[in-house]
Amino acid sequence: MAISPAPKVAKANGTELAYVEAGQSTPVVFVHGTVSDYRYWEPQRAAIAERHRFVAYSLRYHEPNRWQDDGAQYSVQTHVDDLAAFIQSLNAGPVHLVGHSYGGDVAIRVALSHPELVKTLTLVEPGIWTLAVESPEGKTALNGVVKIIPTIQERIKADHALEGGEPVTRLGAG
Numbered sequence: 001m002a003i004s005p006a007p008k009v010a011k012a013n014g015t016e017l018a019y020v021e022a023g024q025s026t027p028v029v030f031v032h033g034t035v036s037d038y039r040y041w042e043p044q045r046a047a048i049a050e051r052h053r054f055v056a057y058s059l060r061y062h063e064p065n066r067w068q069d070d071g072a073q074y075s076v077q078t079h080v081d082d083l084a085a086f087i088q089s090l091n092a093g094p095v096h097l098v099g100h101s102y103g104g105d106v107a108i109r110v111a112l113s114h115p116e117l118v119k120t121l122t123l124v125e126p127g128i129w130t131l132a133v134e135s136p137e138g139k140t141a142l143n144g145v146v147k148i149i150p151t152i153q154e155r156i157k158a159d160h161a162l163e164g165g166e167p168v169t170r171l172g173a174g
Contacts, residue, residue: 033101
């Protein structure tokens with residue numbers, strides 16, 4: 001396995017963000033989820049760097065970044081502002097943006113608020129529930145899902161009833 005390069009530091013939005021990069025050409029910027037950092041994307045580095053400029057950074061308050069306060073600014077909006085400033089600091093035009101989980105929420109918000117910075121957007125298991133409730137349509141859709149949760153739970157209990165200590169695997173049986 002290749003050894004990860006030493007992280008660089010970019011100044012963006014009043015903070016310093018650690019990142020690694022490899023390769024050339026159009027940047028592919030990777031945004032990790034809540035419980036990780038730039039190293040989450042290490043398995044993809046070599047393959048992406050063969051054809052693109054691989055860039056993975058750590059969100060503010062994530063390793064190895066130094067905390068500059070007590071965490072009071074930890075929010076989606078802070079991370080959106082940081083990512084937009086980070087992309088601008090690359091001086092490389094629009095980027096391919098990839099976000100995982102919470103990083104997907106951050107990435108989609110950057111794409112919506114700064115479309116000039118994003119060439120393509122790829123989301124992996126994005127955590128976008130908060131985005132859904134910010135519009136009347138999203139609230140309606142989310143409320144519809146919430147209303148059917150008890151029915152789904154009842155069906156799961158009925159279809160997974162224990163018989164003689166063994167689970168019944170007849171999902172969808174009526």
